[in-house]
Amino acid sequence: MREHSAQTIDTGVITLSQQILDIFRRRNGEIVSGEELSSALRISRTAVWKHIKALKTLGYTIAAVPARGYRLLASPDTLVPAEIAAGLNPRRIGTKITCFNETDSTNNVAFKLAEAGACEGTVVIADAQTRGKGRLGREWASPDGVNLYCSIILRPSITPVAASQLTFLSVVAVARSIERSTSLKPMIKWPNDILINGKKIAGLLNEMSAETEKVNFVVLGIGVNVNMRADQFPSDLRHPASSLFIEGGVPVNRTAFARILFHELDALYDTYLEEGYWAIREEWVARSQMYGRQVKVSCQERVMTGVVKGIDDIGALLLDLDGREERVLSGDVTIL
Ligand code: BTN
Secondary structure (H helix, E strand, O other): OOOOOOEEEEOOOOOHHHHHHHHHHHOOOOOEOHHHHHHHHOOOHHHHHHHHHHHHHOOOEEEEEOOOEEEEEEOOOOOOHHHHHOOOOOOOOOOEEEEEEEEOOHHHHHHHHHHOOOOOOEEEEEEEEOOOEOHHHOEOOOOOOOOEEEEEEEOOOOOHHHHHHHHHHHHHHHHHHHHHHOOOOOEEEOOOEEEEOOEEEEEEEEEEEEOOOOEEEEEEEEEEOOOOOHHHOOOOOOOOEOOHHHHHOOOOOHHHHHHHHHHHHHHHHHHHHHHOOHHHHHHHHHHHOOOOOEEEEEEOOEEEEEEEEEEOOOOOEEEEEOOEEEEEOOOEEEEO
16 A cells, blocks of 8 residues: 555645746746745755755656756656646635545545545545445446546535435536547436446546435545556446547546546536536536436336436436336436
């Protein structure tokens, strides 16, 4: 386990190392003199050098050009909180970001943090998961350094029954992020899958702590197959799966993707709190292409075949079973 090598950023507190990185980014690969860094940050040249050394240990490639200064050549390939947070201006989601090289499941970590009082909007990310959790007790394949595995803590003032609405919010955010990062056309499959060309690209697993009338917190767990190669998928998948890389043919920058996703989630969560679920439901419907389609739904021991009529105000799937309406709260859907 490399769990101990977590890095955290509180986006309200900008460290000196982050300020150095911001200057490098603004200068777009140019050499920045030690003198300029030292006067911008009001620290000694020796302190600048110490921060540059610390950044190198975090995986940044920084060249020291004799008598001229420093140049940022490359940022690390691993997911780093400061890189993801650069340019994010979150109201809630992303105010605190923690990245692990490896953990069992980001949902487990986020759940424990939430129980210990972590604030709303805290994000937990891992480069690899050893026990990634999927829906219905399945495993979520989580190989190292290729995908996005993240969990977000929310503390909305809603009833437990309304918590499923948050699934719709997160799935819409993932769909928007894929469209902003690639030229691919994602489609939503109820309740929380994202398909491209009929293959699963992303899944969501929300977990909650609640009392009878009140949600204490919800953990939104999001897994996106970003750059996974065909040989990295398990051989016993129930539904065909793929990645943005396989479908689009070009690798997608995971840091940029994560930044876009947290931005979209933050905006949609704000809409949800201000205007409610219906504002988001419309976009879900427009992206789902499930209405009027014939589907097979497996729900524990039961298998039903019917036509999709809609989703209701708590997100249940409404099916027409030969003239009789059935409300499905959870299950595995196959579009026929
Ligand atoms: C599904 O079965 O479709 C849901 C998959 C959810 C996977 C994500 S990856 C990040 C988070 N941590 C987990 O252990 N699971 C979720």
